[in-house]
Amino acid sequence: MxxxxxxxxxxxxxxxxxxxxxxxxxxxxxxxxxIPPPEDLPRYTDVQLFGRKIYIREGCLYCHSQQVRPEGFGSDDDRFWGRPSVPGDYVYDKPHLLGTMRTGPDLMNIGVRQPSVDWHLIHLYNPRLVSPGSIMPPYPWLFNEKPSAGPNERVLTLPDSIAPKGNVVVATEEATALTEYLLSLNRSYPVRQ
Amino acid sequence: MPRRKSDVAGSHAEFKSRDAHADEHLRISIDDSARTPTVFYFATAVGWLVVGTIAGVITSLKFNLPDFLGDIPALTFGRIRPVHLNTVMYGWASLAGAGMIVWLTARLCRVPLQWGWLQYLAAIFWNLGVLAGTVAILTGYSQGLEWLEFPTFAGALIAGGFLLFAASIVQTFRKRNVEHLYVSLWYIMASLLWFPVLYVVANLGIYQGVVEAAMNWWYGHNALATWFTPIGLAGAYYFIPKVIGRPIYSYYLGLLGFWAFALFYNWNGIHHLVGGPLPTWLVTVSIVASVMMVVPVMAVAVNHHMTTVNHFRMLRFSPTLRFVVFGSMCYTAVSFQGSLESIRSIQEVAHFTHYTIGHAHLGVYGFLTMILFGAMYYIIPRLAKWEWPYPGLIKVHFWSTAIGIAVYVTALSIGGWFQGIEMNDPSIPFLDVVRNTQPYLWARSASGVLILVGHLIFAYQFFVVIKRAGPRRFAPALFREPAPLEPATTEEQRP
The missing domain is CATH 1.20.5 (Single alpha-helices involved in coiled-coils or other helix-helix interfaces)
Structure with missing residues (x-):
């Protein structure tokens, strides 16, 4: 028994x-x-995938979601965060980065909303330079200080009060790759809801 | 399981035996067999508790002072936050729970711990897994899935540790010397089956895209359903009747609660993705299951309340009872809150905000951690054969953590709710929403510091009692001495 x-x-x-x-x-x-992948959704390039790794390494997902809610459910549409997300938008995503927190804004379409490379680089170096009142952490280790920039290096345009004396601040490969990834976040192509 | 209502008395049965003397010997031999593994689990758990709490306080301060420790990559918000979660869940709560289960299973099966040597290996594997996973996150090797950040090798160490731990518990269960299985044992044995399945499937990494998101929250919520909540409930079901000295109110409510829990809790996870890009039916299924959780929660709440009723006076004396009853009340509160929170109209506001963080802490801290503290206050003196030397410090520990978690949950519930309402109003700029959360986030940091102080005091006394140092006491450490003519509390009934 x-x-x-x-x-x-x-x-x-x-x-x-x-x-x-x-x-x-x-x-x-x-x-x-x-579900087949949407025709207009490109695969990530190698550089974008490397940038995506930096996004995961630095834990961006703990403050930024990548999912747009439907109209009438929250204010995502009115904040211009994009059309509602569909499963097809994520077919190339591994690991997924949908997120559960919006300490910062949604990034599903940040590449459309903010296409400037310089803005993103300065924002990563110190968010409060371009976004006063932001509580995003700075990522100075994605940048190098050196006397002069190399041939293919991107120099940050910093205000005098911040810029290091006698040196320039250049973006590392990690910073440019992360920016490439952020710019690739564009799910504005039309889909069937 | 019992055949007659009379042997429902579970924890009580230990004292009702024909031969009290033989019983005492049995308890001593059981405690001897569980001593080293349980103390080892507990000691490492307390270590992870301190590490995890410090990580939590750093995380919280970064919301207030974003440039604080801002140029140290390992301590950036996005790394120290998952370190906090993983160290407190897989380090503190899991190891403390394992220690409690080792002792409790042997006691409830009335047989010394079997294959105890496996427990040393298990504890070592488990600790190495948590350590390796923590270092991996700090150095940038997170898997990027919430609750599953540890890389595969760290996960494999933890899974291996869990299986060794479970093997020894199952063997103890098989050698049991009892006719009926007490409620706590059902939860323990079920979790040993559930959690390894869940953890291994989740770590296989076979899903992609939104299905991986579904898997992620199936896992994230089920880690609570299959492991952490069963630990807490097993503890509550054991210690409340034990300390009060009367049987659990109703065996049948216990049975109803257990099976309803098993049926509904497994289906809850997708309420983390309300409004997300998943089929509507899937989200709806999870919301329905979340609301159905009212059934097992009511069953547990009524059972524990009816057991405690007329004995609330004892909360003034017994540290174990006070911590465990506090935890049980939080379980009821957090579960009802969770059922409500899953509903779409509430999620529209609460999702993506600090409100959810408050809810999570009410569960994992207010409920689980407080019950684990209560369990340790009960178990440790029996194993160390040394009473807690400083009852005053237990009092400080209780009030700092109880007030701390109350402030924490209140601040984030209010602040998070406003955050959600403001975020849903597109006329309010996003940065204003961020700014308006600051007072609540400062309150959260302050409550975190208070909790950290409580933990440091607890850790200090824990290591004093393990070393059998401090003033020697010959009676249990109570919050206050009972008046001379009052009957002694049953907590003194120990070998």
């Missing part, structure tokens, strides 16, 4: 976790993996 009861208990317990997985992950997987 004891054995039968234990067996039923363990079977029941395993069944609960299995059905939870099937409903929340298994069936959606079967449905969504059928």
């Amino acid at each position: 004891m054995f039968v009861r234990s067996f039923v208990f363990f079977l029941g317990v395993l069944a609960t976790v299995f059905f939870g997985w099937a409903a929340l992950v298994g069936i959606p997987d079967a449905m969504i993996s059928e």
